Amino acid sequence: MSPWHLRWAAPTLLVTVFFVTVWWLSDRENLPINFKPTFQTSSEHMRWKLEFEPSDAAPVIMAKDPETLVRQVYQHLGEGDRTQALTTARALVAQFPTFQLGQLLYADLLNISSKQPAEIVELDEDIKPTALRRMEELLLEAKRRMSRPAPQALQGQVPAAVAVLSAHQPYLAAVDASKSRLYWFANRTGADGKLQLELIKETYVSVGINGVGKVKEGDGKTPLGVYFIQKNLPGSTLPDLFGAGALTLNFPNAVDAMRNKTGSGIWLHGTPTAQYSRAPEATDGCVVLANAEMEQLLNLPGWRMTPVVIADKLDWIQAGQIPEAYAHFRPTLDRWISERQNADADQLKTHYSTRFERDALDLEHWWPRLIQGVAGQRKAKPLELVSVLHWNDGEDTMVVTMSDPNVKDKRQPVFLRTYWQKEAGQWKLVFEGPT
Amino acid sequence: MLFDQKSLSLAGPKHSYSWVTLALQLALGLFGTVTVHAAPAQQDSIKQAIQSGQLDQALKLLQQERMNAPKDVQLRFLEGVIQAQQGQTDKAIDTFKKLTESNPDLSEAYNNLGVLYAAKGKLEESRASLEKALQTHPSYAAAHRNLSDVQSQLAKQTYAKALQVDGKIKNNTPQLTLLGSMDTSKRSPATPPASMSTPNPPAPVVTVATAPAAEAPKVARDTAPVPAQNPAKPSTSDSAVETPVASKPAVAPTPNPTSASAVSASPKPEPKKEDAAQKQTKADHADVRSAITAWAKAWSQKDMNRYLAAYGSSFTPPEKMSRAKWESDRRVRIVSKKTISVDVNNLKIEVTGNKATAHFQQVYESDNFKGNSHKTLEMVKLGDRWFIARETVN
Numbered sequence: 001m002s003p004w005h006l007r008w009a010a011p012t013l014l015v016t017v018f019f020v021t022v023w024w025l026s027d028r029e030n031l032p033i034n035f036k037p038t039f040q041t042s043s044e045h046m047r048w049k050l051e052f053e054p055s056d057a058a059p060v061i062m063a064k065d066p067e068t069l070v071r072q073v074y075q076h077l078g079e080g081d082r083t084q085a086l087t088t089a090r091a092l093v094a095q096f097p098t099f100q101l102g103q104l105l106y107a108d109l110l111n112i113s114s115k116q117p118a119e120i121v122e123l124d125e126d127i128k129p130t131a132l133r134r135m136e137e138l139l140l141e142a143k144r145r146m147s148r149p150a151p152q153a154l155q156g157q158v159p160a161a162v163a164v165l166s167a168h169q170p171y172l173a174a175v176d177a178s179k180s181r182l183y184w185f186a187n188r189t190g191a192d193g194k195l196q197l198e199l200i201k202e203t204y205v206s207v208g209i210n211g212v213g214k215v216k217e218g219d220g221k222t223p224l225g226v227y228f229i230q231k232n233l234p235g236s237t238l239p240d241l242f243g244a245g246a247l248t249l250n251f252p253n254a255v256d257a258m259r260n261k262t263g264s265g266i267w268l269h270g271t272p273t274a275q276y277s278r279a280p281e282a283t284d285g286c287v288v289l290a291n292a293e294m295e296q297l298l299n300l301p302g303w304r305m306t307p308v309v310i311a312d313k314l315d316w317i318q319a320g321q322i323p324e325a326y327a328h329f330r331p332t333l334d335r336w337i338s339e340r341q342n343a344d345a346d347q348l349k350t351h352y353s354t355r356f357e358r359d360a361l362d363l364e365h366w367w368p369r370l371i372q373g374v375a376g377q378r379k380a381k382p383l384e385l386v387s388v389l390h391w392n393d394g395e396d397t398m399v400v401t402m403s404d405p406n407v408k409d410k411r412q413p414v415f416l417r418t419y420w421q422k423e424a425g426q427w428k429l430v431f432e433g434p435t
Numbered sequence: 436m437l438f439d440q441k442s443l444s445l446a447g448p449k450h451s452y453s454w455v456t457l458a459l460q461l462a463l464g465l466f467g468t469v470t471v472h473a474a475p476a477q478q479d480s481i482k483q484a485i486q487s488g489q490l491d492q493a494l495k496l497l498q499q500e501r502m503n504a505p506k507d508v509q510l511r512f513l514e515g516v517i518q519a520q521q522g523q524t525d526k527a528i529d530t531f532k533k534l535t536e537s538n539p540d541l542s543e544a545y546n547n548l549g550v551l552y553a554a555k556g557k558l559e560e561s562r563a564s565l566e567k568a569l570q571t572h573p574s575y576a577a578a579h580r581n582l583s584d585v586q587s588q589l590a591k592q593t594y595a596k597a598l599q600v601d602g603k604i605k606n607n608t609p610q611l612t613l614l615g616s617m618d619t620s621k622r623s624p625a626t627p628p629a630s631m632s633t634p635n636p637p638a639p640v641v642t643v644a645t646a647p648a649a650e651a652p653k654v655a656r657d658t659a660p661v662p663a664q665n666p667a668k669p670s671t672s673d674s675a676v677e678t679p680v681a682s683k684p685a686v687a688p689t690p691n692p693t694s695a696s697a698v699s700a701s702p703k704p705e706p707k708k709e710d711a712a713q714k715q716t717k718a719d720h721a722d723v724r725s726a727i728t729a730w731a732k733a734w735s736q737k738d739m740n741r742y743l744a745a746y747g748s749s750f751t752p753p754e755k756m757s758r759a760k761w762e763s764d765r766r767v768r769i770v771s772k773k774t775i776s777v778d779v780n781n782l783k784i785e786v787t788g789n790k791a792t793a794h795f796q797q798v799y800e801s802d803n804f805k806g807n808s809h810k811t812l813e814m815v816k817l818g819d820r821w822f823i824a825r826e827t828v829n
Contacts, residue, residue: 046553046561050520052482093593100597107593114587115580118594127600134598274599 061091065292066099066276067145067204073105074146085109099276101145104138137279144180144204144280151202158185158197160315161226162307163326164388165189165197168403170302172197173229173268174309175287177212177222180204180280182268182289183314184297194320201296206278206288212312213393214251214285217263222285222310223251226389226399227266228435229306232298235270235291243270244291245298249308254419254431255397258357268308270294305401305415305435307389325390329398329420332427333388337402341382345371353421353428370432381405383416396422401435481513490521508538515547524551535567542571577612580803584611615798615807719786719821723814726821727793730812731777737769747815747822772801789816790824 063069069092076085089106096102111117159174165187172185182205185197210220227249235245246269252261263285270291271278277290287310289297297303317323332351339348349367356363358370383402390398398420407414413434420427477500484493494517501510515530531548535541549564570576595601726745733741743762752761769775778798785792791814799806813825 045556046550046558048519048550048554050485050516052486093596097596100599103593104597107590107597110586110590110593113583114590115583116587118587118591131598131600134600138597 061088062095065203065290066092066096066102069095070102070105070142070145073109082109082113086113096276098274100134101138101141101277104135104142134279137282140280141180141204141277148179148181148202148204151199154183154199154202154316156319157316158195158319159183159309159311160317160323161309161311161389161391162195162197162387163323163329163390163398164193164385165195165307166193166384166386167191169305169307169387171300171306172309173306174311174314175205175207175222176311176314177207177224178313180206182287196319201293203289203293204277206280206282208283208285209281211281212310214263214266215261218284219263220284222283222287223256223261223263223266224310224312224393225253225255225391225397227251227253227308227310228401229268229303229308232303233267233269234298238269240272242267243272244294245270246286246294247297247303253399254417254433255421258355258430268294268297305386307387307401309389309391311391323390325392325396325398326388329388329390329427332420333398333400336429337382340374343374345374348374351427351429353423353430355421355423355428355430356432358431358433386415398427478509478513485513485517485520490517493517494521508534508541512541512544515544519547519551524554527551528555540571542568542575545571574614577614581611610802610804612804613806615805716786719791719816720784722816722819723784723786723791723793723821724782726814727779727782727795727812730823731779731797734769734777735775737772737775739766739769742769745823746826747817747824749815749824750822751825753826774800774802776800790814791816791821 061069061072063072069088073085073088073092076082076088086106086109089102089109092099092102093106159172161174162172165172167187167189170187172187174183174185175181176183182201182203183199184201184203186200188196188198190196208214208220208222212222212224214221214223230248230250233242233246233248235243238246246267249266249268251263251266266285266287268287268289271288271294278288282288287308336348336351339351348371352363352367354363356366358366383404386401386403388398388400390396400418400420402416402418403414404416415435417431417433417435418429419431421430422428477496481493481496481500484490484496493513497510497514497517501507501514504510511530511534515527515534518524518527518530528548528551531544531551534544535548538544545564545568549561549568552558552561552564569579730742730745732738733745743765750758752758756764776799780796780798782793782795784794793812793814795810795812797808797810799808808828811825811827811829812823813827814821815824816822
């Protein structure tokens with residue numbers, strides 16, 4: 001039962017050193033214009049400023065999120081201003097006391113400012129695995145936060161998953177699990193249908209403790225693909241773990257169900273009181289963001305049906321560029337819409353996959369019901385596209401959400417969602433149903 | 436283990452030196468309290484000229500002033516500042532170097548020297564000078580050490596918060612340095628509010644104050660019973676590096692020679708007829724004194740047997756502690772230290788019958804703690820020996 005020693009100095013200095021470098025490499029575009037690199041290894045000459053009176057000006061350091069302050073701390077370190085870095089870190093922990101990464105950074109800075117840095121702290125046996133794991137988690141969180149692409153760098157880019165987003169769909173969300181980042185776009189697509197997105201929020205998120213690619217209930221993974229926000233659950237109605245509240249996702253979707261994926265309750269939600277943010281991989285499968293961020297999402301008007309792309313690594317394309325898969329898919333979709341409008345049953349059926357499944361009925365059994373809604377009456381107007389999104393997880397899948405302008409009866413569903421998959425080079429409809 | 440590997444892989448980070456860099460300031464010290472010969476008004480206009488960037492003008496004014504006071508420290512300092520601002524770094528270094536040679540207490544000059552060395556890329560020299568700047572003033576050195584320890588403690592605490600293991604960390608709390616006295620020169624009205632960057636170099640006054648103490652006969656700690664002839668033991672003269680003797684005029688040497696000798700029954704000016712009782716009192720005084728000296732010596736030598744034996748069976752441990760508990764506490768406290776030194780100053784003894792009360796100033800110093808306290812020992816006589824019955828710090 002020898003006491004277990006956790007060496008602080010090693011990991012902590014690591015955090016500092018490593019992230020100064022990361023900051024330096026990744027965030028150069030954010031540097032103030034007059035910034036001169038004063039700390040190259042070859043730096044021979046240190047400059048000074050003349051001070052007649054000791055300056056005690058202490059401007060209030062505040063930010064709306066802790067990450068901004070973490071960035072500032074590293075920027076000060078990069079400029080060699082350790083005093084300012086320490087001051088900023090102190091402000092960071094004062095403003096966000098439950099932001100553990102900030103505490104770690106502050107501890108590091110205090111420690112390297114001390115002539116006798118804390119080297120070894122004895123921990124009780126029972127908490128050592130927890131502490132060790134937490135340290136690793138914080139290191140990973142720091143790495144993810146600091147190496148995130150600058151929002152400016154994403155200007156003019158959109159996730160490659162989105163092909164169509166009608167002006168009636170106000171938002172699009174995308175999660176990059178490998179970067180622990182959520183991107184929330186406002187849809188600025190005009191009447192011409194040319195996709196225009198404006199990034200209005202990008203924030204750190206946590207995903208499943210076992211990563212991504214959910215297959216079954218309890219696997220601790222976050223599902224990959226395209227989901228849609230269904231409803232909100234206010235924080236007051238939920239346990240503390242969910243923080244500010246939740247937006248629920250439609251997991252498992254029709255394709256998940258066909259693949260026998262199980263699980264439920266995959267949400268976007270907030271953080272518990274004790275933690276401003278959670279580790280990059282920490283949840284049961286949900287996507288978790290800081291309460292302040294979650295609150296803003298919950299307060300957005302019209303978040304309902306917002307598509308949420310969840311990818312391990314997001315692909316980006318230039319806005320306005322037609323995704324290749326969609327270029328291939330578009331003619332099929334157009335024909336299907338037109339044949340449906342014209343109630344051309346035989347032609348229509350060629351678009352349906354033999355794997356089609358609805359309410360546990362295969363195509364042959366479901367077809368009469370399906371055609372009943374379509375045939376007989378020639379529709380006045382074609383279906384209107386609300387959104388078309390694409391992902392490939394081994395199978396190429398399109399999810400097309402449409403609204404039916406012919407529906408006048410309020411009790412009838414306005415929206416129709418179809419899932420399409422590529423079979424032998426042909427796009428086939430595998431599921432059709434209400435949203 | 437895990438972390439060790441990582442740290443190895445990142446050993447020798449490319450830019451590591453940058454964040455160790457101190458935020459450098461070229462402090463233009465306002466050491467106004469020191470021997471100011473030059474007219475302050477003139478100096479102000481020199482400073483203003485420097486501030487507004489009119490360096491030639493500043494130099495001209497300075498040269499005029501120096502005609503009157505060629506040795507003036509303030510002016511020599513300003514000259515260095517001007518040279519530095521003019522970009523004549525080498526000259527400025529020379530100026531400040533000479534200034535520190537003639538005035539080893541000028542922490543501002545050391546600071547500027549450190550800045551200028553850094554500007555030349557001589558970082559080791561810079562570090563050394565900056566450390567000197569801090570060392571020139573012992574209380575700053577102590578404050579820095581304290582700050583460093585507090586920071587390290589705060590770091591541990593913050594790590595606990597970061598890792599969410601609050602309150603479960605075993606902490607070895609570092610011992611800070613409490614200064615038992617203060618530098619009166621710091622309180623002179625001319626001094627600007629205390630600040631790290633404008634330290635007050637020990638003024639000449641200090642030397643004057645030290646003089647009597649230095650002259651006074653030293654009583655070595657382990658000198659055995661030195662009777663009443665040496666009333667005023669000099670305060671910790673050999674540890675003056677840490678807390679200069681001079682810096683405690685509050686308990687200063689000045690009053691001691693008279694007051695102490697008066698109480699300690701040393702030769703009085705008008706010799707009265709010494710009766711037996713007086714003789715006895717005198718002997719008791721000497722015995723009490725030697726008992727206390729022996730006690731302090733045993734403590735200093737961490738001789739626990741002799742130290743504990745100084746306390747009589749009637750000794751009342753503080754806070755209603757049992758004797759056994761108190762003894763074990765003392766043992767832990769004392770034996771854990773590498774070095775201890777206990778000095779007894781200004782000892783005043785009152786004897787009534789077989790009881791005595793001793794008041795003195797206890798100068799205690801251990802590994803990283805230094806303290807001055809006023810102590811009272813109540814002593815009882817058993818047989819022909821004096822034992823401690825009660826120990827209080829007031």
